[in-house]
Amino acid sequence: MLIDRIEAQKNPIKHTLVALVENKPGVLNRVASLFRRRNFNIDSLSVGMTDDPTVSRMTIVVDASKTSASLVERNLYKCVDVLDVHDLTNVPSVIREMALIKVNIADTHKRSEVKQIADMYEARVVDVANDSLMLEITGTEDKIDAALKILSDYGIKEVVRTGRIAMARR
């Protein structure tokens, strides 16, 4: 049986779709409009350039417990500006997200503690101020979630996350 809404409900995993799209004005608007119109539940969407200047790449994370990823994929195909769509969920692939995290350093003694935690998560210190440290961390969402949880003990001033990007291994 095809993946449908019923299937979606018993399939509570996050699907990663990669869409290659025309690098033209308005394409992001078209894709976003599609998601809104079809009432699709999207966890994250990130867009960037590729090696081909006429093509951009979108990584879309679909909450498959709410929306059938296959239906999203098939609807994306209907956008004339969408060149290709792949579902990487069951394909060996590298999945990454990046975050910048500004941590409170009320007490300068804590600075080295935070640095140690950063090392554990292979995060880099990218900026230092009197009362804060900025870390750059790359990895899966789980890893970033874990780092954030620990760092929250020190007080987090600001966070920005890129959303997932992904690439098949083969």
Added chain:
Amino acid sequence: MKRTGSQIIWETIINEGIDVVFGYPGGAIMPAYDALLDYTGHVHHVLVRHEENAALAADSYYRTTGKVGVCMATSGPGATNLVTGLANAMMDSSAIVAITGQVASHLVGSDAFQETDVTGITLPITKHNYLVTDLKELAQVLAEAFYVARSGRPGPVLVDICKDVQQKSIDYTPIKINKVRGYKALRKPIQQDLQTLIENAGKLIDTSKRPIILAGQGIKHAAAHEEFKVFVEESGIPVSTTLLGIGVLDEDHPQNLRMMGMHGEAYVNNAIANADLLIALGMRFDDRVTGNLKMYAKNAKVIHVDIDPAEIGKNVPADVGICASVRDVLPHLTETLADVQGVAKYKDWYAQINEWRGDTKAHDVLSFDLPANMLIAPQVMRIIWEETGGDITICTDVGQHQMFETQYFQHTRKNQLITSGGLGTMGFALPAAIGAKFGRPQDEVWAIAGDGGFQMSIPELQTVIQEGLNIKIAVVNNSFLGMVRQWQELMHDRRYSSVNMTAPDFVKLAEAYRMKGLRATTIQEAREAIRSARAHNGPVLIEFVVEQETNVFPMIQPGKALNDMTRREISLEKKYMPASMGGGMDELK
């Protein structure tokens, strides 16, 4: 050759083999209208009275010819007036190209006079749209627009062209397109290869005892009527059509059970509800045909063939989903049939369906003993059918009369019914009849509308006159917004809210437009009016004054299962009797 942007617009249209454009001029599209004068004799422009009707007429032109319909409007209010027509074409998969003027490219984004974000507004109601700010792109974009509109699942495409782009000149050679990067008119069958899918479908058909074919408009788009008929006759499987599927198989064909869904006959919906296999061809399981999805055809396996991958599994899960044109699939499906004994194979199944069919007549309002001095809408449809021999193109509006038409007019000509399905656009009939008359000039074309919907499109009467179109217009006047009144009667305890419709004197109105006007209030008058309208070589408007509260039955009320239908009470016959014989509405309240 040097050409202005405006000339490129017209030459693209002409090269597409399109000879008529429906439109309305204004500031931002004036260069194109100026150039139009140089193409007289190659393309005819129909000046409508409202841009919405240009889009609806273009839609109907597509449905009656298979050629892309073209409409044109100026920026701002001209373009926004197209919106309903575009949405109509989107819902019913009609290939139209809308060309709109836009403010000059250096003014885009500055809230210039009559600037609107037309590509933004129409994004969800077009298959694709373009804003052209650079003349170098125009020829390519226009060629793409026509290709995208007509290929794959057809749909509306809008091209918004800046005024300066229309004015400037460039070297031009006509472009023919059969490919657009990224866009694929046909997607590969989703699950496996076609061969395997056909085999799987064949197995389901072979083991099924109670199959039914659900035939939709996709068969028309694919022009697969012949392939379809062969499959139907060799398989012996009964057929029901959607509203837009009417016309894919003659309705007097013994295997055609006719229309399904909200106002389909009870035996048709019973057959679908009790089927063990649904073979859905070029249809999309709209809620108006399924009723409550949770209870829909619970014991049926589903074979779903559609050209649009996103339709398969959208509403009803498919056991075998084939994403392809029905035309490419049907011959293979026919080949894979293990048995070609036709209807004999399903003797018991047909017997069951005929048993359900048995009580149809008893519930049919036309079998009631009605007084001779009254007229009801179903009679109007039946008489139009009888008097014309059914050999006409009919454009219906939206409402009760639209459903009565499907029930009481037997369609035996390919694609003869043009109606607004998915959007249910009131005001469709008259502009559709205009588009149909250009699409099929040899045909007798009828517009049938309610008093409500017709009052939405009255201005187009003058378009009919200006173009000298011989169209017959039937206005079925029940003094109500009939379909809404019916819902209020059945579901809101007869609390009639804003459904009383007064109307002008339609005969005088016709005369004011220098058109023949007739009125009929009895069966006899109805017949005479239709005869004299047909004998008259020119447009005629007939007002049929009908009983005000005749309902359309059967009806699946919203949320109810397909076979949980409200039927016409046989005792309702009383409603039509004079009070002295115990009749009248009060009895039934």
